Amino acid sequence: MSEKREQRDGTAWAKPVAHLEIAGVEPGSAGINVTGRRPTSPVQGFGRMWQKTYRIRLEGAGVTPAQVIEVWKRDFPAFWPKGNRFFAPLAGIAPGEVAVLDLTMPGGLKLSTGVLVLYADEESFTLMTPEGHMFAGWITFSAFDDGGVTAAQAHVLMRASDPLYEMGMTFGGHRQEDRHWAHTLRSLAAAFGVEGDVAVETVCVDRRRQWGKAGNVWHNAGIRSGMYTAMAPMRLVARPFRRA
Amino acid sequence: MTETAVPMTVRTPTGRASVIDIAGEVTAASEGVLMDAYGRASGERTRWIVLNFSELEYMNSSGIGLLVTLLVRANRQKQRLLAYGLTEHYRQIFQLTRLDEAITIHESESEAIAAAA
Numbered sequence: 001m002s003e004k005r006e007q008r009d010g011t012a013w014a015k016p017v018a019h020l021e022i023a024g025v026e027p028g029s030a031g032i033n034v035t036g037r038r039p040t041s042p043v044q045g046f047g048r049m050w051q052k053t054y055r056i057r058l059e060g061a062g063v064t065p066a067q068v069i070e071v072w073k074r075d076f077p078a079f080w081p082k083g084n085r086f087f088a089p090l091a092g093i094a095p096g097e098v099a100v101l102d103l104t105m106p107g108g109l110k111l112s113t114g115v116l117v118l119y120a121d122e123e124s125f126t127l128m129t130p131e132g133h134m135f136a137g138w139i140t141f142s143a144f145d146d147g148g149v150t151a152a153q154a155h156v157l158m159r160a161s162d163p164l165y166e167m168g169m170t171f172g173g174h175r176q177e178d179r180h181w182a183h184t185l186r187s188l189a190a191a192f193g194v195e196g197d198v199a200v201e202t203v204c205v206d207r208r209r210q211w212g213k214a215g216n217v218w219h220n221a222g223i224r225s226g227m228y229t230a231m232a233p234m235r236l237v238a239r240p241f242r243r244a
Numbered sequence: 245m246t247e248t249a250v251p252m253t254v255r256t257p258t259g260r261a262s263v264i265d266i267a268g269e270v271t272a273a274s275e276g277v278l279m280d281a282y283g284r285a286s287g288e289r290t291r292w293i294v295l296n297f298s299e300l301e302y303m304n305s306s307g308i309g310l311l312v313t314l315l316v317r318a319n320r321q322k323q324r325l326l327a328y329g330l331t332e333h334y335r336q337i338f339q340l341t342r343l344d345e346a347i348t349i350h351e352s353e354s355e356a357i358a359a360a361a
Contacts, residue, residue, distance in 0.1 A: 009303075009304075014340060015336070016337075039340065041312065042312050043315070043343065118340070121304070124304065124305070140306055155272075157312060205316055
């Protein structure tokens, strides 16, 4: 292995962690369903396995892949659709960092979860989901030369985490996810003064559901976020006693 | 995307186990080569596919994604995946991505073949 490659590889990956930890909770974030959760790959998920690729060509932008990734990492939350919040780690998008997410689900339900930065180098970064997230897997954001034009891409490899999420993904979840990443890529392109179409490619890698993983529903962040919201008045009443 | 040549040879040390020798880089560009190697390694009687990472130089997160896809294909054929030759760094990545829960890691080819048998 070349020294440069070895160095890049060694620093690009997160160090192994058994459970996620967050340094602190930013104002406005529930910050729940992250601490103590294990990261999950598609191997640990329940539903059908999907590979989705969203791509936009930054025609005329005159930027290098590294410049695109630098901006994407720095302003990642700014490109998200309204109603969804990404609380970036203090150190930014760097290997091993954990970010908190507050998402709006179909029906207006708020869901709090997080992601681990699994991998990050100058031309790509990958976010991995924890237990309780809608899906088990990762998303790789990259930029590369596509026939002389820099292209930006989000590549998702996932299974819905549990049977409830699988049902949700089937009835509108996939469409919402497609809209989310298409919006993100268009916003990123707009940051470079480019308007363009987002090409979407969806492949069902495995049609089988992993029924042995149905118990993942125990960690379902949607249910837990709903309970957290419902308990808010009780937490308010209990607050003075906790301080004492 | 940059095309990367990943030489992968296939050996069949026993009738029911095949070895894929992975060398160089495993990235998104390796998909065709890896799946082609799997196609050559997977016979009617093959039950174990052993991945030899001894000559692996570099693997990024897209490469790990390819291994997940390979795992799905192997499971569909009722085959098990085993691995050996991983450096400590890549062992840690298998642990982090929890691929080690589905692909058993061994110290050597003989150990992997013995486990398969």
